[in-house]
Amino acid sequence: MRPNAPVRGHMAVLHPMRIRSDALPLADRMFNVWTAAALVLALAAVLIAPAFAQDAAPEKRSIIAILLEWTPTLAGGFGFNVLISILSMAIGTILGVGLGVLQVSPIRPIRSVAWLITQFFRNSPWLVLLFYCILLIPFQIEVFGTKIPFPGWIKAVIGLSLPVMAYMSEYIRGAILSIPTGQWESAESLGFSRRQIMTGIILPQTVKRVLPSWMNLYAVLTMATPLVSIIGVSDVMALTRAALSAEGRVDLLIPMYLYILSWFFIYCYPISAVTRLLERKYSVKL
Amino acid sequence: MTWTPDQPIVSLKDVRKSFGTVEVLSGITLDVMKGEVICIIGPSGSGKSTLIRCINALNDIQAGSITVEGLEVNDPKLDKLSLRKKVGMVFQQYNLFPHKTVLQNVMMAPIKVLRQNRTEVEDRARALIAKVRLNGKEDAYPGELSGGQQQRVAIARSLAMNPDVMLFDEVTAALDPETVKEVLTTIKDLAAEGMTCILVTHEMGFAREIADCVYFTDRGVIVESGPPATFFDNAQDPRTQQFLSQIL
Amino acid sequence: MEFANTLIDWLRPDWFLNLVVISDDYNRGRYLAGLWMTVKLSVLSIFFSLIIGILGAAVQGAPSRALRVLVGAFVAFFRNTPPLVQLYFFYFAIGTVLRITGENGLPQPLVSNFGWAVIALSLFAGALNVEIFRAGVEAVPRSTVEAAEALGYTRLQIYRDIVLPLAIRISLPALGTNLVNLVKTTTLAYAIAVPELLYISAQIWSEDLNVREMMNVLLVSYVGLVAILVWVLHRWEKTLRIPGYGE
Numbered sequence: 001m002r003p004n005a006p007v008r009g010h011m012a013v014l015h016p017m018r019i020r021s022d023a024l025p026l027a028d029r030m031f032n033v034w035t036a037a038a039l040v041l042a043l044a045a046v047l048i049a050p051a052f053a054q055d056a057a058p059e060k061r062s063i064i065a066i067l068l069e070w071t072p073t074l075a076g077g078f079g080f081n082v083l084i085s086i087l088s089m090a091i092g093t094i095l096g097v098g099l100g101v102l103q104v105s106p107i108r109p110i111r112s113v114a115w116l117i118t119q120f121f122r123n124s125p126w127l128v129l130l131f132y133c134i135l136l137i138p139f140q141i142e143v144f145g146t147k148i149p150f151p152g153w154i155k156a157v158i159g160l161s162l163p164v165m166a167y168m169s170e171y172i173r174g175a176i177l178s179i180p181t182g183q184w185e186s187a188e189s190l191g192f193s194r195r196q197i198m199t200g201i202i203l204p205q206t207v208k209r210v211l212p213s214w215m216n217l218y219a220v221l222t223m224a225t226p227l228v229s230i231i232g233v234s235d236v237m238a239l240t241r242a243a244l245s246a247e248g249r250v251d252l253l254i255p256m257y258l259y260i261l262s263w264f265f266i267y268c269y270p271i272s273a274v275t276r277l278l279e280r281k282y283s284v285k286l
Numbered sequence: 287m288t289w290t291p292d293q294p295i296v297s298l299k300d301v302r303k304s305f306g307t308v309e310v311l312s313g314i315t316l317d318v319m320k321g322e323v324i325c326i327i328g329p330s331g332s333g334k335s336t337l338i339r340c341i342n343a344l345n346d347i348q349a350g351s352i353t354v355e356g357l358e359v360n361d362p363k364l365d366k367l368s369l370r371k372k373v374g375m376v377f378q379q380y381n382l383f384p385h386k387t388v389l390q391n392v393m394m395a396p397i398k399v400l401r402q403n404r405t406e407v408e409d410r411a412r413a414l415i416a417k418v419r420l421n422g423k424e425d426a427y428p429g430e431l432s433g434g435q436q437q438r439v440a441i442a443r444s445l446a447m448n449p450d451v452m453l454f455d456e457v458t459a460a461l462d463p464e465t466v467k468e469v470l471t472t473i474k475d476l477a478a479e480g481m482t483c484i485l486v487t488h489e490m491g492f493a494r495e496i497a498d499c500v501y502f503t504d505r506g507v508i509v510e511s512g513p514p515a516t517f518f519d520n521a522q523d524p525r526t527q528q529f530l531s532q533i534l
Numbered sequence: 535m536e537f538a539n540t541l542i543d544w545l546r547p548d549w550f551l552n553l554v555v556i557s558d559d560y561n562r563g564r565y566l567a568g569l570w571m572t573v574k575l576s577v578l579s580i581f582f583s584l585i586i587g588i589l590g591a592a593v594q595g596a597p598s599r600a601l602r603v604l605v606g607a608f609v610a611f612f613r614n615t616p617p618l619v620q621l622y623f624f625y626f627a628i629g630t631v632l633r634i635t636g637e638n639g640l641p642q643p644l645v646s647n648f649g650w651a652v653i654a655l656s657l658f659a660g661a662l663n664v665e666i667f668r669a670g671v672e673a674v675p676r677s678t679v680e681a682a683e684a685l686g687y688t689r690l691q692i693y694r695d696i697v698l699p700l701a702i703r704i705s706l707p708a709l710g711t712n713l714v715n716l717v718k719t720t721t722l723a724y725a726i727a728v729p730e731l732l733y734i735s736a737q738i739w740s741e742d743l744n745v746r747e748m749m750n751v752l753l754v755s756y757v758g759l760v761a762i763l764v765w766v767l768h769r770w771e772k773t774l775r776i777p778g779y780g781e
Contacts (some may be wrong), residue, residue, distance in 0.1 A: 123760040124753050125718040128732060132753070135745045223616040230725055231619075237619060244626075253627040261615045261623060268614040342684055370686035381681035385699045385776050395685040398695065429778020440681075447685060 063255050070256075077236035078263055081225040084157055084235070089218050092161035101198060103173040114169070121166035126159075126224050134161035136230045156228040164221055171213045175206035212279040219271045223264060233278045236260060239244020289356030295320045295482055296341060296451055301350035303336060310336050312506035320450075323483045325493035325514075328503035329529060333484040337503070338453050341484065342375050354359045354451065367399065374444030375453040378460050380436040382428040382443070388415060389424040392443045400447065407446070416444040418472050434465025438472050442504070445476075452476065454485040490533055494518055561738055568734030569755060575651060575720040575730055576759070580713055582656035595670050605664065612661035618722050621654040625726045651723040659716040662726025667714060670705030671697055703774050710767040714760050721756075731755060 102114035121129070133155045140149045179202055187197040229237035240260050244252060289295075294317035303311040310333040318324055326334045341352060343359050343366060352359040354372055357518045382391050392411040396402045415424055418438035428436050437457055444452060454473065458466045470492050477483050477496055487493055493500055494514040501511040502523075510517070510526045521527045593605045612620065628652055645653070647661040674697050682692045724732045731752065739748040 120753075120757065123714065123757050125717070125732070125756055127719040127721040127724065128749075128752055128756060131732070131736070132749050135739075136749065219614070223614075224618075226616045226618045227722075237616075237622070241622075250630055254623075254631055257619065257623040257627045261611075261619055264619065265611065265614045269610065272614055341627060344680055344683060363547070367686045367688075371686075375681075375684040377677060377684075379675075379677050381675075381677045382695055383678065383682070385703070394695070395687070398687040399689055427774060443685070467717045474767060 020077055024156055027194055063252060066247060066252060067259055074236055077239035081235045085222040087157045088160035088164055089221055092164025093168055095165040097172055099165060099169035100172025103169060104176050118166045118169040121162045126163050127227050129162050130159040130227055130231050153233045156233050167217050171210045179205050202213050205254040208282060212275050215271055215275040219268045287296050291320050294318055295355055297353045299351045301347050301352060303347045312505050314508055320482055321480045323477045323496055323500045324499045325485045325487055325497040326501045326503060333411045333506045334503055335455050338455050338484060338486050342373050342453055343369055349378055371447060372450045374447055374449035376444055376457050378456040380440045382436055382439055385429050387425050387427055388439050391439055392446045396446050410444055414445050418442045432465055433461045434468045437469045451482045456486050458489060564734050568729060568731040571729055572720055572731040575723060576717045577654035578652045579716055579777060583659035583663050586660025587667045590664030591667035591671060605680045609661045609664050612658055615721055617658045620658055621722050624654045647726045648728050651728050653720060654713040660710060661710050666705050670701035673704045674700045706771050714763060717759055717763055
């Protein structure tokens with residue numbers, strides 16, 4: 001694969017390549033202020049309507065009151081999700097950059113192994129990787145006499161960072177290959193070593209190219225964090241289900257789930273919006 | 287009103303067209319007789335391409351009238367198909383259908399749009415491909431051809447509809463200098479056969495050689511027109527003189 | 535070094551020889567049933583997500599503003615909320631409300647957990663397919679459409695003969711990625727007790743206490759499934775390839 005290999009979709013036949021810069025990021029036009037307003041109104045209606053329905057049975061607390069009552073607990077849980085996502089992202093990014101650089105190593109065996117690791121973790125389901133880590137990492141590891149404990153949530157962080165690492169590795173590989181070979185050649189002719197070229201010249205240039213994908217990956221990761229509730233970590237999803245069974249009210253189910261969905265929506269939507277903005281900004285120059 | 291061959295085949299009367307607040311055509315009047323070849327020249331942004339696109343109803347106009355064989359082009363009730371059977375158009379970027387072979391590109395419209403018999407269309411298509419000197423390329427895909435070859439396929443594709451008028455919108459502007467000539471030769475052959483042609487072009491030498499009448503447009507109006515001999519050697523308007531001195 | 539021993543123990547090759555899914559008839563039957571369930575989930579969800587994608591993309595080009603906004607909201611919602619919570623929402627919230635009285639007089643769920651899994655997965659992947667197809671349609675150059683217009687094609691003919699064939703080719707790489715993700719996401723059905731591969735495997739390892747072996751079987755199974763899908767997509771891409779297009 002050559003760095004200047006044509007990007008698929010850029011077909012010479014469609015001269016001039018008039019893929020408009022706004023062609024790919026669409027959701028902006030599909031989803032504007034008015035839609036957002038409509039969505040918020042719909043959400044409010046769903047939340048409020050059952051509350052009014054409760055007027056007939058005054059001894060019951062209103063849905064809104066229950067949601068508000070649980071909000072601090074759920075917020076704590078959501079904060080935990082965010083913490084898990086940030087830690088996984090940090091670990092996954094660091095490992096992924098390293099793996100990505102190894103994927104373009106001049107030494108063939110290293111390249112192949114890095115490729116294999118990347119493909120393996122990229123094509124395994126996230127939930128299976130989580131199970132893998134939760135069940136197969138010992139609850140503590142003894143290193144030089146010191147016992148390092150591994151609680152469930154740390155294992156979950158590791159489990160989630162593995163796919164992040166693999167995706168990151170692919171993005172970095174792609175970005176490195178997209179840097180014109182002239183950059184390598186001119187740096188080499190100036191006497192830089194391969195390591196210097198990589199860290200000083202090539203990697204800094206990949207930042208801009210990887211940034212939109214990286215942000216998108218973070219949003220995807222955040223939306224994967226509720227998976228940890230399946231393996232017994234008390235995140236927002238686990239707390240929500242606990243709250244629902246504590247209240248034991250059928251009419252609470254839909255509002256409560258919508259409430260939690262909207263939390264994630266409010267956290268993730270701005271990230272995707274900024275991602276699309278960056279994509280559009282950089283796609284012109286790329 | 288029925289059209290007879292002694293009337294202009296294409297007739298524009300005081301045509302006005304704006305994009306938003308920008309007026310690109312500010313009253314264009316122009317008649318083309320059957321079998322005539324006219325060239326429209328002028329600086330970029332002078333509305334040449336818009337003008338030619340209006341004749342084919344790819345752009346609509348705000349005022350004035352355009353008729354092709356007596357058909358009012360800007361009539362909202364106009365059956366676009368009846369217009370497009372009469373008018374063929376070739377674009378700067380060829381715009382071939384990249385997923386169809388050369389032969390399929392030429393055959394597609396007569397079969398799908400005019401619902402003509404496949405075997406008949408195929409015979410005609412092969413003849414047209416030979417006419418634009420692309421024998422042997424019938425089963426190639428556009429992506430495998432050079433720009434000049436693609437443009438000649440585009441000409442054959444338009445001719446397959448048996449149009450009475452051909453519009454050429456800067457058809458050589460995107461081509462390599464070596465391939466320009468092969469396309470111009472094809473157009474020259476067509477003109478020699480009596481096809482009515484309206485060209486927007488930057489090839490002054492070609493315009494001079496082929497045109498019955500040359501029109502110079504600038505800022506949405508026709509500044510000057512005339513037979514090529516007088517137009518090129520004896521331009522009256524200072525704007526035309528300046529443009530020609532820059533180009534020639 | 536305890537850690538090193540664990541690692542070596544972990545990687546020892548003989549686990550393959552006493553795999554319960556190969557040696558034990560009962561477990562093999564269960565495993566294959568789980569695999570089949572995962573395949574069914576994947577195929578049905580892929581099918582419906584493609585339909586949702588095509589319809590959604592078509593509506594995005596429709597003149598009705600209300601419809602466009604509706605589809606836009608659908609896409610934005612399903613793209614920016616966790617798939618697991620969506621699945622729970624359908625199964626636990628909507629599924630609890632949607633009940634009919636069964637023959638025995640007790641309320642019965644209208645849609646099974648398998649049904650909800652297919653619905654939730656199709657909507658989740660379908661939302662992204664809408665964007666992918668729409669981007670494909672928009673990437674078809676306007677000038678190519680104009681050329682067809684100049685040849686007298688009707689809107690429908692242009693869409694069917696020119697825009698769609700090109701849009702599909704342009705969308706294919708992104709579509710492939712999304713469908714691979716969809717197959718991986720079918721594991722979420724575990725959470726609502728659909729007896730698919732992960733669920734069955736978890737049953738086997740908790741009964742037979744062979745976590746490590748089953749884990750490896752599981753990962754290899756999914757990588758295999760994804761490989762098959764990638765191969766199918768690759769074949770499809772190859773048949774759609776146009777000479778001179780791309781390279």
